[in-house]
Amino acid sequence: MxxxxxxxxxxxxxxxxxxxxxxxxxxxxxxxxxxxxxxxxxxxxxxxxxxxxxxxxxxxxxxxxxxxxxxxxxxxxxxxxxxxxxxxxxxxxxxxxxxxxxxxxxxxxxxxxxxxxxxxxxxxxxxxxxxxxxxxxxxxxxxxxxxxxxxxxxxxxxxxxRFRLAAGPRRRLMEMGLRRAQGPDGGLTASRYTYIGGFDLTSNALAGRLFGIPVAGTMAHSYVTSFSSLEEVWPQTLVPCGGGGPIDFICLVKGWLGRVCQLLGSKTSLVREGELAAFLSYAIAYPQNFLPVIDSYSVSCGLLCFCAVALALCELQYQPLGVRLDSGDLCRQSLEVRRVFKECNKQFSVPQFESLIIVGTNSISEQSLAELNKKENEIDVVGVGTHLVTCTRxxxxxxxxxxxxxxxxxxxxxxxxxxxxxxxxxxxxxxxxxxxxxxxxxxxxxxxxxxxxxxxxxxxxxxxxxxxxxxxxxxxxxxxxxxxxxxxxxxxxxxxxxxxxxxxxxxxxxxxxxxxxxxxxxxxxxxxxxxxxxxxxxxxxxxxxxxxxxxxx
Amino acid sequence: MxxxxxxxxxxxxxxxxxxxxxxxxxxxxxxxxxxxxxxxxxxxxxxxxxxxxxxxxxxxxxxxxxxxxxxxxxxxxxxxxxxxxxxxxxxxxxxxxxxxxxxxxxxxxxxxxxxxxxxxxxxxxxxxxxxxxxxxxxxxxxxxxxxxxxxxxxxxxxxxxRFRLAAGPRRRLMEMGLRRAQGPDGGLTASRYTYIGGFDLTSNALAGRLFGIPVAGTMAHSYVTSFSSLEEVWPQTLVPCGGGGPIDFICLVKGWLGRVCQLLGSKTSLVREGELAAFLSYAIAYPQNFLPVIDSYSVSCGLLCFCAVALALCELQYQPLGVRLDSGDLCRQSLEVRRVFKECNKQFSVPQFESLIIVGTNSISEQSLAELNKKENEIDVVGVGTHLVTCTRxxxxxxxxxxxxxxxxxxxxxxxxxxxxxxxxxxxxxxxxxxxxxxxxxxxxxxxxxxxxxxxxxxxxxxxxxxxxxxxxxxxxxxxxxxxxxxxxxxxxxxxxxxxxxxxxxxxxxxxxxxxxxxxxxxxxxxxxxxxxxxxxxxxxxxxxxxxxxxxx
Structure with missing residues (x-):
């Protein structure tokens, strides 16, 4: 950003x-x-x-x-x-x-x-x-x-x-409608003017460059599904944030995975190796920018992988950013995700888990945003695409x-x-x-x-x-x-x-x-x-x- | 075009x-x-x-x-x-x-x-x-x-x-959505791809230049309302299509106006001088391209002016093109307009009036086009803007x-x-x-x-x-x-x-x-x-x- x-x-x-x-x-x-x-x-x-x-x-x-x-x-x-x-x-x-x-x-x-x-x-x-x-x-x-x-x-x-008013002042709003706009210039216009209207961020890199709009984004499902095995993770080590010798990060994460699964009563065998590899690999590339999309297979599997990798990052004094939810009932999922974050902090004393953010992106409309505001949820950042840029209503x-x-x-x-x-x-x-x-x-x-x-x-x-x-x-x-x-x-x-x-x-x-x-x-x-x-x-x-x-x- | x-x-x-x-x-x-x-x-x-x-x-x-x-x-x-x-x-x-x-x-x-x-x-x-x-x-x-x-x-x-299918094969379709598209490039994209989808014409001049799409258009209401008096008409003469000395076109049109009013049982005092001046002026500039919008004040007034000018053009061997209707009940109006065209031909023997076209443009949607197809009407060309380019549905x-x-x-x-x-x-x-x-x-x-x-x-x-x-x-x-x-x-x-x-x-x-x-x-x-x-x-x-x-x- x-x-x-x-x-x-x-x-x-x-x-x-x-x-x-x-x-x-x-x-x-x-x-x-x-x-x-x-x-x-x-x-x-x-x-x-x-x-x-x-x-x-x-x-x-x-x-x-x-x-x-x-x-x-x-x-x-x-x-x-x-x-x-x-x-x-x-x-x-x-x-x-x-x-x-x-x-x-x-x-x-x-x-x-x-x-x-x-x-x-x-x-x-x-x-x-x-x-x-x-x-x-x-x-x-x-x-x-x-x-x-x-x-x-x-x-x-x-x-x-209107989206800004529906979202309330606390929640951050990100525009991500480029792929749904009326061609390239339509997308650029949308990014500029939704920012003026009160959005905080855009996914559109060119709009960031041309108009000085803060840009954001980490990964898509394709990144997750492109991995199938821990063998694809390279390098396999990470140097702690404060310096020191490289640590075998895969090994560290595997250790945390076991503890997280135990805490949450899950089996490590439910974890997809490809998803874990994707998260590991991203965290090694961007240890200070770790915010994976966790529903490529299922939120519960993705959340286990996220916690394991994030806990390992915290152990090395990095600050993971959070998670993105992109399907299903975002409110319900966000509550569950937050509960797990709190439980991790309680069990493992990782105060970094208190500031993790939850990003929600799933065909958000003004109406669904207003409804989301009425329901209990823990979503900090909302990403909006189609309904924002095409002005569906x-x-x-x-x-x-x-x-x-x-x-x-x-x-x-x-x-x-x-x-x-x-x-x-x-x-x-x-x-x-x-x-x-x-x-x-x-x-x-x-x-x-x-x-x-x-x-x-x-x-x-x-x-x-x-x-x-x-x-x-x-x-x-x-x-x-x-x-x-x-x-x-x-x-x-x-x-x-x-x-x-x-x-x-x-x-x-x-x-x-x-x-x-x-x-x-x-x-x-x-x-x-x-x-x-x-x-x-x-x-x-x-x-x-x-x-x-x-x-x- | x-x-x-x-x-x-x-x-x-x-x-x-x-x-x-x-x-x-x-x-x-x-x-x-x-x-x-x-x-x-x-x-x-x-x-x-x-x-x-x-x-x-x-x-x-x-x-x-x-x-x-x-x-x-x-x-x-x-x-x-x-x-x-x-x-x-x-x-x-x-x-x-x-x-x-x-x-x-x-x-x-x-x-x-x-x-x-x-x-x-x-x-x-x-x-x-x-x-x-x-x-x-x-x-x-x-x-x-x-x-x-x-x-x-x-x-x-x-x-x-879908608009093409709704319109049937006979009616010509014109895209005119530039002003409602997602900015300049959105408008250009719309013109290109609606043509590919089956439209016949666009109003977008740049799309015409870049993509070879036939372009069309004659005048807006602002042209009509910009005139207030016959004194604004200049030159006041028109040379017959086949050649010869310049004819006092205002005088010619006034003559035809009297006859048309008599035929239709209207009073010439209902005619707006500004509207008549606008039509006269356009016809003198483009005697072979005369297709005014006739509802700037009311269709009945506009139609009187059109007929007077078009009859004068016919007398000088020009072929007027037709009229555009831009508000109200297009089907009903088109029937009335066609009836008047036929009556003029019957009364004044102007076979050119048989080939006049009627263009309809008024927030046309796929649904209204399909309904139009079911109702009796005389609309030859339909212009579509907003609902086409923004894909409202x-x-x-x-x-x-x-x-x-x-x-x-x-x-x-x-x-x-x-x-x-x-x-x-x-x-x-x-x-x-x-x-x-x-x-x-x-x-x-x-x-x-x-x-x-x-x-x-x-x-x-x-x-x-x-x-x-x-x-x-x-x-x-x-x-x-x-x-x-x-x-x-x-x-x-x-x-x-x-x-x-x-x-x-x-x-x-x-x-x-x-x-x-x-x-x-x-x-x-x-x-x-x-x-x-x-x-x-x-x-x-x-x-x-x-x-x-x-x-x-």
């Missing part, structure tokens, strides 16, 4: 990976639209999009926002290669004006500005998380890539936060990127599905805190409105309760978004994974327990200012200048 | 992308195990792993195998950089022998060989899809990366095949990579969960076909056994029915796996996405309908030869030399 957060070298490395997102990784219709704007001479009209999601994921009351660093690096490096443009020439309709391709070759984000919620912040449905301003054709072209970078990052980060967050203003005029999409409608106009978003410093409401205003003031009452329309005017007096007011990208330059320090992780923890701590509980949370209020509410009403009724009906024929 | 399959340039491009999977993208425990093998002098022992999954996904009767090209390119390029090794030095336990890091720096797959099922083949649970032979430490190190490359590729490919395939032989001796993992046990020993896998040429059984034999012969009866043990001996006489026998990688070299031509797609279609066609039906399929039989069955029994009983119990002490 190691971490080296904040180093310049790592930051550079991180950038070199993240900037690989090519601008061609987008939907083709972004180009046909950009062309139509360009053809109409509208491509440089100032336009504003905002990015948000419509429902908090996993039936919960909150989400975490993540993916911002990736977005900023993507924007900073946004440029089409000649090959990209040649490809587009080959797939866009035949009539496309050649000058459009020259235009694409010149394109960058030097006229784009972005304000955003900082990465790792607790956020809520319908609140605009990212506001992207710039030339209409350019900000349109950014849509799919930005969504792709925010959607999964925020989803898996929020999922991790809800594998998509559903972020959208909607046009809200063109040439200073508010734009709104209405829809036959009311929830697919959008909120028009440029906005400011404020988080109102109560007297305990806890978030009580997110207020969405039009950007030209004055900011709400602490201690001053205001009226607003909570979303989901149309026409219900509510009065609130915030104890504190904070602005939720910051300017992070201005005219092509990143203007907000890129946060390392561990900095964003810290923000997530603090952000979650201030959230009221009834908003963050996993089942049936209280709804957090997101409200519109009176002015924004009026604008929505006007446009919906078709009265706004911004959405004329065709009156003449 | 364009495709350029099979070109050398594209193949090279594809390789350049896929080979980026770095060997450090693996679980840390692969390195601790490799070290323990190395320390015991076992790292070069010949070992064999196999890769399989335990259950067919989505409650179905089959899966498609995919990800092989990625695996082969990964193997061919497998090498640790100096930076990788330095990172490992910083995270592996302090006692790790420095010579191990020199060993890692030299490592490659020149001693590794792989046999595999060809990409795009129909496969079944428990059948070993990939057999990887080589030095113990090396083949151990490959585990996570190979699983990561096969798991999601096969899952999403199989999901696509089952977001993980659960492939595993298990040790089956070391130094010529079979290895087996037993477990307290019986289904987590493995099949020991090197194997050959045969597909037995019936007299109709349809697969009837996959037979797993030990590799030293003679191949089954067509027309000769054999006895075997179907999996899941232990102790039930079954007799079968195959009409044809094919070997399921081929040698694809031998001593560090790819020995099987890498297939392009479209070649693998063709194989998938053929492979699915030969499968009996009762095995490929989406609900309650018949179980396909996977059986063990008598000899393999005996080996499993022997090892389970603990009688095999390969898994000695500790008899002494």
């Amino acid at each position: 190691a971490t080296c957060d904040g180093s310049e070298a790592r930051a550079a490395l991180e950038r070199s990976v993240l900037r690989r997102v090519p601008p061609l990784l987008t939907d083709l219709y972004q180009f046909t639209m950009a062309y139509a704007y360009w053809r109409a001479g509208r491509h440089n009209e100032p336009a504003v999009f905002e990015l948000f999601f419509r429902d908090n994921p996993f039936g919960g009351g909150f989400s975490l926002f993540a993916g911002l660093s990736d977005c900023l690096l993507f924007l900073q490096n946004f440029a089409f290669s000649d090959d990209d443009v040649e490809y587009l020439r080959s797939v866009l309709p035949a009539g496309t004006d050649a000058a459009f391709f020259s235009y694409l070759k010149e394109l960058d984000c030097s006229a784009v500005s972005v304000s955003a919620v900082p990465e790792g912040s607790v956020v809520f449905a319908r609140v605009p998380l990212l506001e992207v301003c710039g030339p209409l054709a350019v900000v349109q072209l950014l849509e799919t890539s930005l969504l792709c970078l925010v959607n999964y990052a925020s989803l898996v980060c929020s999922n991790a936060a 809800q594998p998509s967050l559903g972020c959208v990127y909607k046009l809200i203003e063109v040439r200073g005029r508010p734009r709104m999409k209405m829809s036959e599905d009311p929830e697919k409608s959008t909120l028009p106009g440029r906005k400011s978003v404020y988080r109102l805190l109560d007297t305990d410093g806890r978030p009580q409401m997110d207020l969405i205003c039009l950007s030209e409105e004055a900011a709400p003031k602490a201690g001053v009452s205001l009226t607003c329309f909570p979303l989901g309760l149309t026409k219900t005017l509510q009065t609130v007096t915030p104890a504190q007011v904070t602005s939720l978004r910051l300017d992070v990208f201005t005219c092509g330059q990143i203007t907000f320090p890129l946060k390392s994974a561990s900095e964003s992780r810290e923000r997530a923890q603090i952000s979650l701590q201030t959230l009221h327990p009834h908003h963050k509980r996993l089942q049936e949370p209280h709804d957090y209020t997101v409200a519109l200012s009176e002015q924004l509410h009026s604008l929505v009403s006007d446009i919906t009724k078709g009265n706004s200048k911004g959405s004329n009906f065709l009156l003449s024929n | 364009a495709t350029c399959d099979g070109s050398e340039a594209r193949a090279a491009l594809e390789r350049s992308v896929l080979r980026r999977v770095p060997p450090l993208l693996t679980d840390l425990y692969q390195f601790t195990m490799a070290y323990a093998y190395w320390r015991a002098g076992r790292h070069n022992e010949p070992a064999v792993f196999e890769l399989f999954f335990r259950d067919n996904p989505f409650g179905g009767g089959f899966s498609l195998f995919a990800g092989l090209s990625d695996c082969l390119l990964f193997l061919q390029n497998f090498a640790f950089s100096d930076d990788d090794v330095e990172y490992l030095r910083s995270v592996l336990p302090a006692g790790t022998d420095a010579a191990f890091f020199s060993y890692l720096k030299e490592l490659d797959c020149s001693a590794v060989s792989v046999s595999a099922v060809p990409e795009g083949s129909v496969v079944f649970a428990r059948v070993p899809l990939l057999e990887v032979c080589g030095p113990l430490a090396v083949v151990q190190l490959l585990e996570t990366s190979l699983l990561c490359l096969v798991n999601y590729a096969s899952l999403v490919c199989s999901n696509a095949a 089952q977001p993980s395939l659960g492939c595993v990579y298990k040790l089956i032989e070391v130094r010529g001796r079979p290895r087996m993992k037993m477990s307290e969960d019986p289904e987590k046990s493995t099949l020991p020993g090197r194997k050959s896998v045969y597909r037995l076909l019936d007299t109709d040429g349809r697969p009837q059984m996959d037979l797993i034999c030990l590799s030293e056994e003679a191949a089954p012969k067509a027309g000769v009866s054999l006895t075997c043990f179907p999996l899941g029915l232990t102790k039930t001996l079954q007799t079968v006489t195959p009409a044809q026998v094919t070997s399921l796996r081929l040698d694809v990688f031998t001593c560090g070299q790819i020995t099987f031509p890498l297939k392009s996405a479209s070649e693998s797609r063709e194989r998938a279609q053929i492979s699915l066609q030969t499968l009996h309908p009762h095995h490929k039906r989406l609900q309650e399929p018949h179980d396909y039989t996977v059986a063990l030869s008598e000899q393999l069955h005996s080996l499993v029994s022997d090892i389970t009983k603990g009688n095999s030399k390969g898994s000695n119990f500790l008899l002494s002490n």
Whole structure:
């Protein structure tokens, strides 16, 4: 396990990976639209999009926002290669004006500005998380890539936060989902954002190297089953931790095995020679890192082997780490394992056995973790793979990127599905805190409105309760978004994974327990200012200048 | 839309992308195990792993195998950089022998060989899809990366095949899930493998460029809502398809709008000026590619605008393409839209309106696609995003990579969960076909056994029915796996996405309908030869030399 957060070298490395997102990784219709704007001479009209999601994921009351660093690096490096443009020439309709391709070759984000919620912040449905301003054709072209970078990052980060809440603060959580993710980059993304969401460790070595996430892991079943005989153990000796001549370790372990079997009323003949050989061999290679998986054949056999080897290590003044359980009833097994550890200490006076850890890994879901928390067990570290990285309960967050203003005029999409409608106009978003410093409401205003003031009452329309005017007096007011990208330059320090992780923890701590509980949370209020509410009403009724009906024929 | 399959340039491009999977993208425990093998002098022992999954996904009767090209390119390029090794030095336990890091720096797959099922083949649970032979430490190190490359590729490919079956052969399917995938690479992987699974198109431009997948797309709602007035339309003229002077296209469309409204009994005052401007502008830019999304405000308004613009295009001898519906009841809307198209043709004699297509995109799932197939509708092309790429119904395939032989001796993992046990020993896998040429059984034999012969009866043990001996006489026998990688070299031509797609279609066609039906399929039989069955029994009983119990002490 190691971490080296904040180093310049790592930051550079991180950038070199993240900037690989090519601008061609987008939907083709972004180009046909950009062309139509360009053809109409509208491509440089100032336009504003905002990015948000419509429902908090996993039936919960909150989400975490993540993916911002990736977005900023993507924007900073946004440029089409000649090959990209040649490809587009080959797939866009035949009539496309050649000058459009020259235009694409010149394109960058030097006229784009972005304000955003900082990465790792607790956020809520319908609140605009990212506001992207710039030339209409350019900000349109950014849509799919930005969504792709925010959607999964925020989803898996929020999922991790829920696992963290389900696990309680004491238990350590390890992400081990690489083999179940959507390919290599999916796995890397999962490791980064589950760490930000509150996991402590990852099994993913590359994620450790790139993002400074502490890595962990010792052995798989294949290691155990690869051994069949004590003859495969080599060297057969181990030098005591404090120094001295090499000790015949096999002999030492065999001695302990006899005593352990006697203590536990087991027969040494039940022990698998291959399993014992595997443990011996690993302990000789890594005497300070001994944490075998003990259920390759059966937990009772594996536990005998573990105790024998661990006791021998203790005799040589090494500190064994613990065991991993990977199948069956983890709670029941962990209790039995702990009982045996205590009995060993009582019988053989090995205080090292008091600090042995038990790792559990067996298709852990949020639900099984919550259940595990309710049942008696002795599991110290939980490893989670599939259910964490694939977000089984809800594998998509559903972020959208909607046009809200063109040439200073508010734009709104209405829809036959009311929830697919959008909120028009440029906005400011404020988080109102109560007297305990806890978030009580997110207020969405039009950007030209004055900011709400602490201690001053205001009226607003909570979303989901149309026409219900509510009065609130915030104890504190904070602005939720910051300017992070201005005219092509990143203007907000890129946060390392561990900095964003810290923000997530603090952000979650201030959230009221009834908003963050996993089942049936209280709804957090997101409200519109009176002015924004009026604008929505006007446009919906078709009265706004911004959405004329065709009156003449 | 364009495709350029099979070109050398594209193949090279594809390789350049896929080979980026770095060997450090693996679980840390692969390195601790490799070290323990190395320390015991076992790292070069010949070992064999196999890769399989335990259950067919989505409650179905089959899966498609995919990800092989990625695996082969990964193997061919497998090498640790100096930076990788330095990172490992910083995270592996302090006692790790420095010579191990020199060993890692030299490592490659020149001693590794792989046999595999060809990409795009129909496969079944428990059948070993990939057999990887080589030095113990090396083949151990490959585990996570190979699983990561096969798991999601096969899952999403199989999901696509189910959507294809649900859609029926006539309807075209378009993948548009980039914004909902697990980050950029997840999206790219999804586009490639859903195409192989039977999709016809993707919205993903980069996937089009890299893999030669036909791309499609025209406009989003934001394009429509970005317009508010006919003054934004420029140029306002269009030259007829056959040539001639520019025609005032706005004027032409306004004329048609009046006639369409009259025909349909609508008022022109219901038409949104912005929506009409958007359609006009797009049609002027792309008169041969006119396929607007028509529900930005309401389908009835959008349809009026579409008909007016499309009729004007027809008058100038252009062929409009059709419309996209993105919300509400797609079936009902498509019927109404088709009715209006027919009425326009009847009234205005525009045969072009007979070939207009209707595209439907609105959170389509396998189930909603199957339901759509049962209801009357006029949808020609279905676009699928979230449910396709995230595999909502089952977001993980659960492939595993298990040790089956070391130094010529079979290895087996037993477990307290019986289904987590493995099949020991090197194997050959045969597909037995019936007299109709349809697969009837996959037979797993030990590799030293003679191949089954067509027309000769054999006895075997179907999996899941232990102790039930079954007799079968195959009409044809094919070997399921081929040698694809031998001593560090790819020995099987890498297939392009479209070649693998063709194989998938053929492979699915030969499968009996009762095995490929989406609900309650018949179980396909996977059986063990008598000899393999005996080996499993022997090892389970603990009688095999390969898994000695500790008899002494």
